[in-house]
Amino acid sequence: MSSTQAGALNEVKSVAPINRSKLSFALGDVVFKFTALFFALVVLMLLAGIIVMLVKGSLPAFEAFGPGFITSDEWDPVRELYGAWPSLTGTLVAALIAMLIGLPLSFGIAVFITEMAPQWLKRPVGTAVELLAAVPSIIYGMWGLFFFAPFFAAYIQPGLVAALGPLPIFGTLFQMPVMGGSSGVSVLTAGIVLAIMIVPFMASVIRDVFEIVPGSLKESAYAMGATTWEVVWNVVLPFTKTGVVGGIMLGLGRAIGETMAVTFIIGNASQLGSSLLDPGTTIAAKLANEFNEADGLQMDSLIAMGLILFVITFIVLMLSKLMLMRLAATQEGSKT
Amino acid sequence: MTTFRMSLLAAAVMVAGVAHAADVTTISGAGATFPYPIYSKWAEAYNKATGVKLNYQSIGSGGGVKQITAKTVDFGASDDALKPEKLEELGMAQFPAVMGAVVPVVNIAGITANQMKLDQATLADIYLGKITKWNDPKIVALNPGVALPEKLITVVRRSDGSGTTAMFTNYLAKISPEWKETVGEGKAVKWPVGLGGKGNEGVASYVKQIDGTIGYVEFAYAKQNKLSTVQLKNAAGEFATVSAASTAAAAAHADWKNAKDFYLFLTDAPGADSWPIAAQTNIIVYKEPENCAQTEAALKFFNWSWKNGAKMAEELEYVPLPKELVGQIQAYWNENIKCEGVAAITK
Numbered sequence: 001m002s003s004t005q006a007g008a009l010n011e012v013k014s015v016a017p018i019n020r021s022k023l024s025f026a027l028g029d030v031v032f033k034f035t036a037l038f039f040a041l042v043v044l045m046l047l048a049g050i051i052v053m054l055v056k057g058s059l060p061a062f063e064a065f066g067p068g069f070i071t072s073d074e075w076d077p078v079r080e081l082y083g084a085w086p087s088l089t090g091t092l093v094a095a096l097i098a099m100l101i102g103l104p105l106s107f108g109i110a111v112f113i114t115e116m117a118p119q120w121l122k123r124p125v126g127t128a129v130e131l132l133a134a135v136p137s138i139i140y141g142m143w144g145l146f147f148f149a150p151f152f153a154a155y156i157q158p159g160l161v162a163a164l165g166p167l168p169i170f171g172t173l174f175q176m177p178v179m180g181g182s183s184g185v186s187v188l189t190a191g192i193v194l195a196i197m198i199v200p201f202m203a204s205v206i207r208d209v210f211e212i213v214p215g216s217l218k219e220s221a222y223a224m225g226a227t228t229w230e231v232v233w234n235v236v237l238p239f240t241k242t243g244v245v246g247g248i249m250l251g252l253g254r255a256i257g258e259t260m261a262v263t264f265i266i267g268n269a270s271q272l273g274s275s276l277l278d279p280g281t282t283i284a285a286k287l288a289n290e291f292n293e294a295d296g297l298q299m300d301s302l303i304a305m306g307l308i309l310f311v312i313t314f315i316v317l318m319l320s321k322l323m324l325m326r327l328a329a330t331q332e333g334s335k336t
Numbered sequence: 337m338t339t340f341r342m343s344l345l346a347a348a349v350m351v352a353g354v355a356h357a358a359d360v361t362t363i364s365g366a367g368a369t370f371p372y373p374i375y376s377k378w379a380e381a382y383n384k385a386t387g388v389k390l391n392y393q394s395i396g397s398g399g400g401v402k403q404i405t406a407k408t409v410d411f412g413a414s415d416d417a418l419k420p421e422k423l424e425e426l427g428m429a430q431f432p433a434v435m436g437a438v439v440p441v442v443n444i445a446g447i448t449a450n451q452m453k454l455d456q457a458t459l460a461d462i463y464l465g466k467i468t469k470w471n472d473p474k475i476v477a478l479n480p481g482v483a484l485p486e487k488l489i490t491v492v493r494r495s496d497g498s499g500t501t502a503m504f505t506n507y508l509a510k511i512s513p514e515w516k517e518t519v520g521e522g523k524a525v526k527w528p529v530g531l532g533g534k535g536n537e538g539v540a541s542y543v544k545q546i547d548g549t550i551g552y553v554e555f556a557y558a559k560q561n562k563l564s565t566v567q568l569k570n571a572a573g574e575f576a577t578v579s580a581a582s583t584a585a586a587a588a589h590a591d592w593k594n595a596k597d598f599y600l601f602l603t604d605a606p607g608a609d610s611w612p613i614a615a616q617t618n619i620i621v622y623k624e625p626e627n628c629a630q631t632e633a634a635l636k637f638f639n640w641s642w643k644n645g646a647k648m649a650e651e652l653e654y655v656p657l658p659k660e661l662v663g664q665i666q667a668y669w670n671e672n673i674k675c676e677g678v679a680a681i682t683k
Contacts, residue, residue, distance in 0.1 A: 074526075075526060076525070076526035077497070077522055077524040077525060077526070078519065078520035078521065078522045078525050078526065079526075145541060145542075145545065146541070146545060149545075150545060150546070183490050183531060183542070183545075183546040184546075185531055185542070185546075263495070263534055264534075264538075267531040267532060268531065268532030268533070268534070269527075269530070269531065269532060270526065270527070279531050279532075281495075281532075285495075288534070289495045289497075289532070289534055290495075290497055290524060292395070292396045292398070292399065292496060292497060293396050293397065293398040293399075293496065293497025293498060293523050293524065294398070294497060294524075295402075298524075
């Protein structure tokens with residue numbers, strides 16, 4: 001086909017130069033269209049390939065343990081008993097802590113940079129936040145292990161335990177760790193370091209979308225006597241909610257999937273402690289630790305955990321889309 | 337005339353043989369990370385001496401077994417000795433290449449290397465989570481005159497599957513029935529307590545960072561990082577200090593002769609001077625390899641390294657194989673590794 005086209009091209013060229021250029025534009029369009037389509041399809045094919053591989057690889061584990069694999073807290077390579085529960089909850093709890101700390105922080109940074117900071121301070125702070133995003137995760141892990149965890153254990157942990165430990169129910173989350181002793185290596189420290197890691201991503205995305213709010217909208221609100229807070233909450237946020245949710249999802253995705261830094265500071269304990277100050281593990285950390293030397297059922301179980309992680313990420317994405325749809329719906333409703 | 341032709345033929349065969357052996361320019365191996373530094377050191381020296389290169393990928397023992405099974409390498413390397421039945425099934429032969437030791441290390445303020453002494457029951461109880469404080473009467477009784485703090489013990493172990501863990505848990509299972517019953521042994525186990533560090537370096541950094549920790553690492557690693565090693569009571573009831581000499585002693589006391597395919601665990605070895613957590617790292621090759629020249633070249637490499645590389649091994653804190661064991665391995669090769677019915681290597 002291409003040869004006949006090329007032949008046709010040559011013919012056209014000899015007859016009329018203007019026609020040739022039109023034709024080559026058309027050909028360029030076709031080529032471009034198919035190239036773009038191909039790239040888009042590659043993503044879909046990759047995704048399909050990953051799903052097929054994960055499902056196929058995890059079948060033996062689900063056959064051996066049934067759906068109980070998800071809720072079992074056993075991880076015993078000697079007796080070949082595996083369950084995903086401690087890693088699964090560890091992943092979710094660490095990500096939740098990271099969001100609880102990271103979201104207000106990122107929001108505050110974005111509001112400060114776009115609405116409050118004097119002009120000379122905007123650029124340095126903005127650049128600093130972006131630079132933080134470029135730090136490799138292993139650096140955060142090493143900083144967490146060598147500096148933050150010992151600092152946390154010495155100065156913050158005792159206070160936390162004394163203040164929150166005696167509270168009913170809630171207090172069980174802040175008991176002195178049984179395992180790990182005075183190390184400061186725990187699910188909570190991992191969550192805090194994760195929060196620091198995702199702040200640059202969320203803050204810079206939220207800042208960028210805040211900046212696209214038309215000045216006239218904000219000026220009108222200010223002119224009507226709105227405070228900065230009211231402007232941010234009632235004008236900026238509704239205008240940018242899609243972008244903000246996107247930024248949050250980016251951070252959450254990173255918190256759920258982060259591997260290296262978490263492996264350093266979460267303590268890699270396969271048992272589930274009741275306190276946030278106990279060491280734990282996450283799915284990603286577990287995979288990074290055990291994949292190398294695993295075989296047989298252990299390998300199948302690790303792949304099954306990979307599938308679970310995939311499903312979690314999928315659910316998170318779906319929930320964010322649903323949330324956006326509902327937000328859009330309520331806004332439509334309020335307008336009419 | 338016939339004799340002339342015969343000798344011509346013989347010469348041709350010899351030339352062909354020489355050319356054949358010279359064809360091998362690169363040997364490939366994959367597996368255990370533990371012996372990687374010494375294999376690369378030997379490889380460098382061997383390359384200088386013979387021009388033959390060794391390409392060794394340290395991808396982990398499990399990976400090494402997979403690679404040799406898939407025939408993508410000339411030899412596999414594994415810290416975990418394969419059972420003779422398994423080797424039989426795969427049609428493979430196994431022999432030790434070099435030895436090392438695993439040693440518990442501690443970080444307690446004021447306690448220096450080899451100052452702390454532990455016996456079998458205490459070590460097992462610490463890792464079982466039954467002894468939780470450094471000033472526990474059982475530890476104090478073993479360490480008269482040592483100031484032990486009233487501090488929680490932070491137990492550190494490997495979070496990744498590893499041959500080091502296999503050696504350590506094999507030892508614990510031998511000395512403690514309760515450990516054997518409740519935890520067992522393997523490259524990864526269900527640890528009752530403790531923090532998991534990734535790799536020797538992960539364990540070492542936890543131990544260095546956190547006051548009141550105990551962990552276990554390879555001897556070479558402990559020495560290079562100047563960690564406070566612990567004295568252990570050995571099978572003879574004597575306190576042993578980890579060293580090349582005490583590891584070699586454990587190997588010398590072992591009954592290699594009756595161990596089929598050198599399947600033997602050096603842990604808890606007899607002998608008053610033996611270090612209790614010693615281990616060999618193994619090489620696995622096919623008994624009847626498809627590419628005989630390559631396997632032969634690999635065997636030659638190890639033979640050369642044992643002869644010329646003992647000092648290099650010691651410099652890197654590995655323990656070379658005892659001479660007697662090398663002889664046994666050569667006899668084992670002659671008997672088991674065959675190329676078209678002929679022993680693959682002649683000494």
